[in-house]
Amino acid sequence: MLRFAVCDDQNTELLMLNRLLTHYGQARLDGDIRVDLYSSPSELLDRLTGGIQYDFYILDMIMPGYNGVEVGRAIREAGQESVIIFITASTDFALDAISVHPEQYLLKPLDPQKLYRALDESRNRSAIAGGAHLTVKTREGAETLNANGIVCLEHTGRIMRVYTHSGRVFESVCLRQPFETLAEPLLRLPEFLQTHKSYIVNLRHLRTVLPDSVRTDTGLVIPISRRNTAEVRRRYQDFISKTQL
Secondary structure: OEEEEEEOOOHHHHHHHHHHHHHHHHHHOOOOEEEEEEOOHHHHHHHHHOOOOOOEEEEEOOOOOOOHHHHHHHHHHOOOOOEEEEEEOOOOOHHHHHHHOOOEEEEOOOOHHHHHHHHHHHHHHHHHHHHOEEEEEEOOEEEEEEHHHEEEEEEEOOEEEEEEOOOOEEEOOOOOOOHHHHOHHHHOOOOEEEEEOOEEEEHHHEEEEOOOEEEEOOOOEEEOOHHHHHHHHHHHHHHHHOOOO
């Protein structure tokens, strides 16, 4: 069963989204869906504090008390990699929204087909990324890491370090294969790219692209080689465009 949380302070919007999601669930999921409606962001935040987790969060951007980005940030701080979709009447918060890695940023009046397309694409992407992993052989043993939580890979000498969104860093034993060969499971995914011969990054965790480096949402600064600059900028812009109309 897929679980959806919808948060909007307008009752008419809540009912409309409930109707659209129910239709989507019947058409795509054989009705195997649950939709919980929240008219107050504070109510949803309280439930998050209590440990509740949803597969999808559909959030209005402008609400009394907390805006959608603040709710999205609380979702990420709770360690949830769930899909977030913002729905709003304004594009003013689009850049701020990127920091919580939303799947889409949809404008009101909502086009149902755009919502359904965003849901289909996120389900397909989750199926791919959710099944992808990287196994790192460390001194303590083999660690299998989910692709979603990996921020970047660093290759230094004959050692590979894997930086994760939780803050943990996994360091490999001496490598016996080329760096790109070990990272191949990630490089097959559209959100991973090599910025430098020694670095591979996850676009979902980028915050800023600078002239010769990128900054992640965990504060890491990762170099870009001169030959890769244009490709990094192009891929990052493509990624950003998918979160906005």
